[in-house]
Amino acid sequence: MAAAERPVGLVPTMGWLHAGHTSLIERSRAADRTTIVSIFVNPTQFDDPADFERYPRSEARDLATCEAAGADLVFSPPVEEVYPAGFDTTIHVGRIAGPLEGAARPGHFDGVATVVAILFDLIRADRAYFGQKDAQQIMVIRRMATDLAIGTEVVSCPTVREPDGLALSSRNVHLSPAERAAAPVLHRALLAGRSAWAAGERDGEALRTTMRSTLAGEPLARPEYISVADADTLAELTTVDRPALLSLAVRFGTTRLIDNEPLG
Ligand code: AMP
Numbered sequence: 001m002a003a004a005e006r007p008v009g010l011v012p013t014m015g016w017l018h019a020g021h022t023s024l025i026e027r028s029r030a031a032d033r034t035t036i037v038s039i040f041v042n043p044t045q046f047d048d049p050a051d052f053e054r055y056p057r058s059e060a061r062d063l064a065t066c067e068a069a070g071a072d073l074v075f076s077p078p079v080e081e082v083y084p085a086g087f088d089t090t091i092h093v094g095r096i097a098g099p100l101e102g103a104a105r106p107g108h109f110d111g112v113a114t115v116v117a118i119l120f121d122l123i124r125a126d127r128a129y130f131g132q133k134d135a136q137q138i139m140v141i142r143r144m145a146t147d148l149a150i151g152t153e154v155v156s157c158p159t160v161r162e163p164d165g166l167a168l169s170s171r172n173v174h175l176s177p178a179e180r181a182a183a184p185v186l187h188r189a190l191l192a193g194r195s196a197w198a199a200g201e202r203d204g205e206a207l208r209t210t211m212r213s214t215l216a217g218e219p220l221a222r223p224e225y226i227s228v229a230d231a232d233t234l235a236e237l238t239t240v241d242r243p244a245l246l247s248l249a250v251r252f253g254t255t256r257l258i259d260n261e262p263l264g
Helices: 019-031 049-054 059-069 109-124 132-147 169-175 175-184 186-196 204-216
Strands: 008-012 035-040 073-075 126-130 155-157 223-230 244-252 255-264
Touching: 008 019, 008 109, 008 255, 019 035, 019 059, 019 126, 019 155, 035 059, 035 109, 059 073, 073 109, 109 126, 109 255, 126 132, 132 155, 132 244, 132 255, 169 255, 186 204, 186 223, 186 244, 204 223, 204 244
Parallel strands: 008 035, 008 126, 035 073, 126 155
Antiparallel strands: 223 244, 244 255
């Protein structure tokens, strides 16, 4: 991308773009001379082959969204271009990739770190924009970029939500009407945790219990993890005496949703 006017901003996505993605594009447009969107459903970050197969895809729809959002360039490589025959390198980020999504989805962050390193190297952006919805992903990518001395600045952007609080996600398209109606319970549980914390609760387990009880009010919600963790290390907290991250992974039928809320 040597010819692009700098600063160059990169918005890495897996497509099926929604208002969360366009908020990242807009953020780049406000700061950068050139905004590049990558669209690549990265096979190596899916721990579940069925999830990869059914991940929603539509190039035409995504190109129209990028154009409407004012992106300058879309990079949508075929799998063989990113992983040519003989490809045999994995980037493994250590401690910060261990808990939460790393524990629930073995190999997921190896796939993320490897593909993002390739994108950063190909595009040489000045900044890259990521959503707070995937909070641990941002931490993993920051660690990787710092450790590998990659000059791209990693910018974190707020989570965009539906009016009922559900975080926008490409996977929301898989929810049945009943599951869609149930799904805002993730955000309600996080807000219940935040309210308890704002009222002075500092016991980690009490905050987990608060979130668990909110989720239990929704029979279609099957929690996978309920976390109150140190915002820097993601280690689970017994006492919330420092900045923390509340995070949840919850299944609705075959669809797995995540969300989080920073505290402090
Ligand atoms: P994905 O296409 O799901 O891999 O997401 C691409 C980028 O968009 C990631 O940095 C996500 O964190 C971000 N993103 C996804 N959903 C949202 C959302 N609801 N609000 C803000 N950013 C989001």
